[in-house]
Amino acid sequence: MGLTSKEVLGLAVLAAVLLFVGTVWLWPRLARRGWRAVCGRVGLLLATQLAIFAAVGLAANQAFGFYASWSDLFGMEKDQGVVVDHAAGGPLRVADTRRVPGAGSGRPQVSGAIQEVGIVGRTTRIATPAYVYLPPEYFQPQYRTRRFPVAVVLTGYPGTASALVEKLRYPRTALELAREGRMEPMILVMLRPTVAPPRDTECVDVPGGPQTESFFARDLPDAVRAHYRVAREPRGWGIVGNSTGGYCALKIALHHPGVYAAGAGLSAYYKAPIDPTTGDLFHGDKERENRADLFWYLKHMPAADTSLLVSSSRTGESNYKDTLRFIDRVKATGLTRISSIILESGGHNFNTWRREIPGTLQWISERLTADR
Known part of the structure; x- marks a missing residue:
């Protein structure tokens, strides 16, 4: 069991x-x-x-959704991090298709579908499972030529990709918002940032280790574009995450505005930690370490032409003061755009993020466009 x-x-x-x-x-x-x-x-x-x-x-x-299995709990998930072989069927392979939880009809033309996939990075050789939500319009004849906008959605650490579907209800929320006319139909690619379990790489290209940032900035978009009818240009791509995933989303959007037009960090922090779960991420490379500090990056690097969203709570979140400081730092760039969701109270938990996800999806939808 x-x-x-x-x-x-x-x-x-x-x-x-x-x-x-x-x-x-x-x-x-x-x-x-x-x-x-x-x-x-x-x-x-x-x-x-x-x-x-x-x-x-x-x-x-x-x-x-901290741990997905007994092996995950006891730190024995070590075989999924890096692969040498490339999948014969391409960088993305579909393992299963299921209905959207709580969506009613099982017909994809009515309620969309969720596909469980395996993704292999062609350049980084990172392999990871993910879930892809396809909106009903993806299956409807009148949209057969449309290339849909995409939001990559990341969990925290350790986290599980299934929690994005079942606990945080991203697909169900996206479906309901689209039905209400509050957001455009959008594809969601849901996975955890822990692509080399059990190590927490903080979406860093680790010297001699997993090239996690490159995977999210290059391999993942390439794999999704090769398999689905999705936007080709950065204006059709965004990235969202909570906690560790939120830090990753903000960092990747800042570092790679030519890939992602928008990034949202829910309960994010702004600098990669070094602890027993991460190990040595930088191996003395001060430039990499500085780039992983978003305050340093905003101050010393050219401003990125991208849109960012951050969230926190006045009571219950430890990142509140840093979030206000981050907003001020982004505003000072004069180019990068910043928005925020600040709750009166709410802890670092699923209930808080469920309150923020509808507004986040609506925000990112307003900043992405489909290829028609």
Whole structure:
């Protein structure tokens, strides 16, 4: 049974309940002196607490999508980072097609479709799974010649791509907004920035390691263009993310305005951290390290002709002051455009991002155009 399955969570909850009831029932028998009684009490308390901790941890993982599998949890996902072989069918291969959760009709012409795909970078040799949302119009005859705008959507770290579909509801939200006339039909390419698990590369081209920034700036757009009817020009491409994905989205939009016309960072930070999950990202390369600091980049590099959106909360988000400072720094460039979503309160969690996603999708739709 998988880490995120309801059966595993149900068993954990059941074990916690049974151990709690057993502790209450057996406590009088163990309330005597002697090493056996003491060991019995300690054992029951320890087992009950572990069961409760496991149940709470599994429930939190299902709610927030931290880990997708047991191997992901224990850091054993190491075979998917870099591949030598290129897929014979091209850089993007479709593994499965499914309906949009909560969209009603299963017909793609009515409710769109979600395709589970595998992407292989032709230059970086990075391989990663992703989900692609295709709007209903993609399947309708009157739109057969249209090349649709694209938003690349990134999770945080460690995150799972499926959380973008099931927890953050990007496809369902995009479908509803388009039906209401609040955004244009758009293709969403949803994946996590952790393309070399379990390492958190912070979308950096690591010297001698994964070339993550190049993958998102070059290989991913090329693979999507080769397989789908999507916009060819930068004016049809945007990138969105939350937390780590938000930092990546802002950085890639700033570094590569010739690829992405807009970038949105929800609850983003503005400088790549160095910690046990990232390892040494720069290997003494000060230029790379500076470029990964968005405040440094805005001050020292030429202004990028792109549009940015940032979000935070006055209460609940640790990035609030940095976000205000980032807005001021972008405004000072005179060329890069900046917008923001500032909530009165909201923590660093899915509920906060679900409140920001409709406005974010509407914002990015207004800045992208389809090839007609």
